[in-house]
Amino acid sequence: MVSMMTPTQSNSTPIVTPGTSAAQTVAQVMLEQLRLWGVQRIYGVAGDSVFGLLDALAKQQAITFIAVRHESVAALMASAEAKLTGRLGVCVAQMGPGLANLINGLGDAFLDHAPVLAITGQAPFYKIGTNYKQYINQQQLVQAVSASSELIVHPDAVVEAMTQAMFTSVSRRTVSHLSVPSDLYGQTTAIPPKPLPPVAPPASNPEVWQRALALLRTAQQPMLLLGSRAARLDPESIGRFADAWGCGIAMAYGAIGVVPEDHPYMLHGLGEGGNPSLAPLFRRADVVLALDTSWWPEGVVPNTERIVRVAGRQEDLGIPLPMELGILEEGTTWLPQLIEGLRSHEINPGWIDHVKHCKRVWSTQNERERNESGSPLPPSSVIRLVEQTIAEDAVITLDEGDCTLWFLRNFRAKRQRLLLSDRWRTMGFGLPAALAAKLCSPHKEVVCITGDGGLGMVLADLLTAKRYGIAITVIVFNNGTLQMEQDKMIMKGLIPEGTQLTNPDFAKAAEACGWEAFRIGSMDQLEDVLKQSRTSANPVLLDVLAAPMPHPDFQAQT
Known part of the structure; x- marks a missing residue:
């Protein structure tokens, strides 16, 4: 307007x-x-x-x-x-x-x-x-x-x-x-300011929930798809719901941390940057419950139209995606009610076997990726080390680029909160998001994962962290390349013009801005500095010399 x-x-x-x-x-x-x-x-x-x-x-x-x-x-x-x-x-x-x-x-x-x-x-x-x-x-x-x-x-x-x-x-x-x-x-x-008016959250008719429950009870091969806004729900309640329904759990783009990775039915991400074994299983689902997501990866829509979508925004339900029943619900009391309503539901043990097999196959492949060695450092191994040293309740901000896909693929979340540019997907998001997150949550660990391209766009605001004493940790995947753009152009048979970067010494640049900074060339050094950064009262930058490796999603399409 x-x-x-x-x-x-x-x-x-x-x-x-x-x-x-x-x-x-x-x-x-x-x-x-x-x-x-x-x-x-x-x-x-x-x-x-x-x-x-x-x-x-x-x-x-x-x-x-x-x-x-x-x-x-x-x-x-x-x-x-x-x-x-x-x-x-x-x-x-x-x-x-x-x-x-x-x-x-x-x-x-x-x-x-x-x-x-x-x-x-x-x-x-x-x-x-x-x-x-x-x-x-x-x-x-x-x-x-x-x-x-x-x-x-x-x-x-x-x-x-x-x-x-x-x-x-x-x-x-x-x-x-x-x-x-x-x-x-x-x-x-002389017009006085007005306080925020009290407004009750939207709530669906109880009869609609009964229809949803009846549909869920028909499932023999159920799947739960979680969007990032499902973080408003209690993760333990989501886990209990999955146990009661006997469903596999898939995450939409950026929903890492909504449910801990160690849940037996958690199958990681769906689509780009996710579990490559998940898409075939997801297509076989006969009933899907989609929570707080308006996103479906292209080509991974299940073969069923029996889909229940729950959202807190009317606009999300209006997006033209498969749906048998849409429910507008901002509150959180409905999930325990669904769990109670599924007490008598008979779980299909054959489907659970398929879910667990998918998880085993992915875990084996992922563990192999996460333990690669070499110099420069493999991105997947850097992510593994970050996972092992970061606080369980940390806030992690992701920039857009190749480092994002490596993180989404290889990070096994516990209770961390993830911030990223979900649909706009702008480079340069990571550092500003980390600065804001630390201001909002000063007692939590805040870690930014960024690439050399993304950081280069907002480099001047390293000074903002120093000026306001914002003690965050920034990990730069530095391979001198816009890796994702390069790989995509090569896949299309194009010459990757403009993808090579001329970078400064990021560690020296950060030091000039008042940061503690380190140029990282080995896994041992990375582990030591990550541990030090957690107790530092100053912002810390790690300039990680990362291997210019194509992401597996792009390798699979070559």
């Missing part, structure tokens, strides 16, 4: 509505509105069209401003915070080029359904619609990656505009954007 909130009035006369509270500046009211909705941080870059908001931020202590080096990092941090906490993430930028730089991070939030509010400056009132420097119709610019975008042109419209935008973001898990003219922040309004 692209519109203007109200017609503008004189920009020189403060507006005070009789009978309301004492007037405050627009900037003060905006910050109080954000505070009432639980916002603790705003990420951004300074610019003259947002000076008024930054000045107000400096005069209060409830909300912290995190100044980053590039606006795309600000938006990616806001998106990562929203994904991790479920709360509204907020970013701020200059008009024009500042907003243009936000677009990448806003695209990540938009496609991954993360509630984010972007606030950008705009030209002063009397210059809107002219050839003023940096002026552009920002509502048109941002509409492809936002659900709403408004230009506010009156101080008494600020509270209403913010309430609408914030509620849109939170209720629909999407991106909203506000353009605020630079001379509006200092004007006054």
